[in-house]
Amino acid sequence: QVQLAESGGGLVQAGGSLRVSCVASGGTFGNYVVGWWRQGPGKEREFVANIGRSGSTNYANSVKGRFTISRDNAKNTVYLQMNSLKPEDTAVYYCATGGFSDIFYTRVSGYNYWGQGTQVTVSS
Numbered sequence: 482q483v484q485l486a487e488s489g490g491g492l493v494q495a496g497g498s499l500r501v502s503c504v505a506s507g508g509t510f511g512n513y514v515v516g517w518w519r520q521g522p523g524k525e526r527e528f529v530a531n532i533g534r535s536g537s538t539n540y541a542n543s544v545k546g547r548f549t550i551s552r553d554n555a556k557n558t559v560y561l562q563m564n565s566l567k568p569e570d571t572a573v574y575y576c577a578t579g580g581f582s583d584i585f586y587t588r589v590s591g592y593n594y595w596g597q598g599t600q601v602t603v604s605s
Contacts (some may be wrong), residue, residue, distance in 0.1 A: 495568055503596055510534070510552070513534070514584055516577050517576055519570075526589055531587065532551065533582060547564050547566075573598040575597075578594050579591045
């Protein structure tokens with residue numbers, strides 16, 4: 482059973498950048514989509530970005546043009562580069578994967594495996 486572990490979160494000022502990583506162990510991402518989700522204080526978990534095995538991507542409108550998701554299949558690692566961060570980006574960021582290959586699938590129920598999350602805090 483694959484296990485996911487995020488890292489790289491922290492505190493950053495508005496306008497700054499941060500990169501978070503997600504490593505898979507006990508298995509691989511295989512041909513499946515890997516996604517980043519986030520949950521801000523008092524908010525529901527929301528979709529951030531998906532990436533397919535070939536590198537195709539899909540982003541939430543709120544992060545499009547600021548965030549970049551990438552993937553290193555050899556290292557079983559997925560990254561989320563976050564630029565021009567805003568206070569409203571403050572959240573726990575989770576990576577997740579499930580048995581599907583459609584990058585436009587964004588229902589939380591479809592992701593079978595989740596990491597423990599990493600906190601990203603953007604100060605104003």
